[in-house]
Amino acid sequence: MDSLNLTRMLAATDQTPYSMESPDGLKYDTPFMKRQESLINNRFQSDVTFLVGEKRQPIYAHKLLLIIASEYFNAMFNGNFKESSSDEIEVRDIEADIFLEILRFIYCGKVRLTIENVLEIYVHAQKYMLNELRRRTVRFLEKHIDADNALKIFAQNRLYEFSFINEKCLALIRKNPLVYFHHEDFYVLDRKSLEIIFASKKINCTDEQLFQALRDWKKINEHEYVSELQSVISAKRSYNCSKLRFFGNMSKTEHTDLKFSIDYTHSLAFFGIGVFIKSPESVVTVEVEIAENLEILGRHRFEYENKDYSAVNVANLFFEELTLRPGDWYTISVKFSSELDCFTITNPQICHDKLKLFFDSNYNTIRSVVSHFYCDEIKK
Template sequence: MDLKTNLSSSSQDSISTGSSSGIGGSENISRDFSRLSLFSSGSQEEQFRCEGHAEYSLSCMKRYLQTEELCDVVLIAGNNGKRVPAHRLVLSAASEYFSAMFTGSLRESGEPEITLRDVNGDVLQAVVNYCYSGTIEIREDNVEVLLATACLMQLRKVVEACSRFLAQQLHPSNCLGIAVFAEHQSCSSLLQEANAFTSLHFMQVICNQEFLQLSEDQIASLLSSDELNVTSEENIFHALMSWIEHEPETRRPHLPRLLQLVKLPLLEPSFLVDHVENLVGTNPECQKLIMEAMKWHLLTERRQHMVSVRTRPRKATLGRLLVVGGMDKNKGATTIESYDPRCDHWSTAHHMNGRRLQFGIALMGDKLLVVGGRDGLKTLNTMECLDLETGTWTLLSPMNTYRHGLGVAVLGGPLYAVGGHDGWSYLNTVERYDPITRSWNYVTAMQSQRCSAGVAVLNGKLYAVGGRDGASCLRTVECYDPHTNKWTMCASMARRRGGVGVAVANGFLYAFGGQDAPANNPAASRFDCVERYDPGTDSWTTVTMLSTKRDTVAVCLFGDRLVAIGGYDGSHYLRSVEQYDPITNEWTILASLLTGRAGACVVPVNNSNKVINQTN
């Protein structure tokens, strides 16, 4: 029977038992109900949701907990015997630990009382209350015990909250202890933050008692990190020796193992003699490490065979990169960008005095020299000097020849300006600047005219690689010996390269990118290929290519890696930056420049130069 018929029948029965004098009579009412349709012919549904139902239900359960009604288990804290009643269902819903305990085949699943070893009673009560309310109080005096208990009971949100609380308390005096605690509790996020804090504030950390109390394995783990924020490897050596001398009798036997973690080849020879050798004594293993470092300094031509983890600098000891000027979408960048390898970040450090294109740069002490180029209208012979400490510019002695597209390098003490274009013709002339007399003088000219060649110093000689001679791009290479004042030809590259980037690493010369357009055809073929020159065999070989084609790319050695910056791919001025590892023959991507630019110049600046950022 349907609802309509049921209603009609029920109404008729009930009315017939009452008075028959109602309006319309019982028959009329019955007839009216029988015609009434309560629903349309289509099917309808409604999903009702009571707002706050879950919260209200949990609050009711909490009241039952407070009055100990319907509780079906008692948790006993092994630390002090405190008894905490609870409901298995609520605990299982909030914690995977309790869910596994009560729903599995464990012995505790049916026991009315369960003892939890090494659990604090007050914290146990707080954790149980959290299962009902979702709130818990975190304080300095309970956070460590609470975090350990939350880890045990797999209360992920509580673990995260405690980790954030401890991360906010990090200080050079406690970060090592927090890191050890986080590792013990398997709190990866807190461990990562504590280690990052320790690395950043390393110089303050080593002044605290926690550092001196580290175990041999703990200090070994700390000193092996390449993330430590130190200006020099000297800081690492002094930190190690302070730890050794805190308990010399028991710790000196560990010195040979721990000294391996100090990158001795990156220390100055004078420091090795005056400090390291005097302090480490005559231990043969330590002396072997000192000898390895000395060979690194003395036998530079053999460095490619001596590369190890000790010759790879920590990020903070690299200093910074400065990228200067270049052509951008506004027809000339005037900013100098600075790269910080610790945070993989570029920022604006300085501004040039004006637009200058196709120039050369060099670093002499804390002075950045910008040489020649063109201002968009005319070729220049001027040389400007930026004092990196004060951020001020001054004019120095001009070159004898106006040059743009020149190559610049420091060989010994003097600065060399190689080739280029004077606004009328391609040049093979070379002149040398003496920083003592502050004067320019010509040296022997190259055998070829070269503009936009790559220029670098390798094994005490000046190399000029590729470039353009007016008719075409060049494959040829020549090198200058300052002792004989002569240029000699070397093996040619496999490709013609104008706008080539050149840098030196581990006794090899590298040529990056470039283009080979003939003078009468501006449609250049741009390159992503990289060639390596071995002066020992006077030969070139091809290594792993760049990730993108780059003409007029800026390159330099930064630490033990070669960095390729910006350039032009035929359509765009590039912001992209990548670094090459000569040992693994692999490229990795670094943070992009703030401004895409081609024909920029780059120079590494070590930590002894206090670069003052002159930002926007």
């Protein structure tokens, strides 16, 4: 049939060549990527079958598409390997759902990444020398690791120990550890992950809070021995934030509430305070209430182990991260349950080239038992 008669016939039936379906069910009026995606695990013109995972699930593929996408597959099918002449290839180190996502990327540049599968896809992207897929998984992780899933991803990474994942997760955990110590994922954390966290050289909590976290974890993981973990906690460390020290005249006098506002270009992440303590008691209970205007942001109770009765000590008290916004007014109230000699700073000041603190009080003179803040700026 010549082209003129074909055109007339199609016009009479209101069809175009791209609207016809082949005997194999292929549709020619779909976009290119759709057609490519339809070939994933499709017997049509398949010339290799992968037997995937422990169940040896058959997955059909096309050598040409694999060869032009990956040096790994190019070497497999064109090198001196038995796979080059085999129609069936066993792949035991990957599950079928992950292998299909690898094929999806090879065939049409798509991949369905989730928190649950991204690490395994990253591993096999490296194995199959799919550099763009590997970069895509890294971008996904950098974007999606957050406070809610940092512990889970950190624990999953024990199988792989990718440094960039450890760094991202540990940065979140070390910044605000008390949130994570009460997270449901903490109690099912493996011992190795727990040891890495406890071995942190900088973390925003006290040793006692680390010991309490270990005791809480031990209640769920009764079979685990924790003596080595206790030794890790006892190692010297510092805090993962800045110390904003107050200056002024120090005297022995009753303290007032500390009401303040910040003047700064950024909000502050607020992690804790230092409090003056001089007491004959071996354990001093300190109650701290933090309010924004009339709203209570947090009430905290601390048991401070007083090791030196003769000196004025500073109790470092850490709580879950709070955000201090410029222009808002905050009040810190401190109460002690036992008798002590109260030492304060009169009309406290700070030394900072950009940050300013404004203090307000119902008293003529501010006498603060708070010696310093633990905080950091929050980048915009």
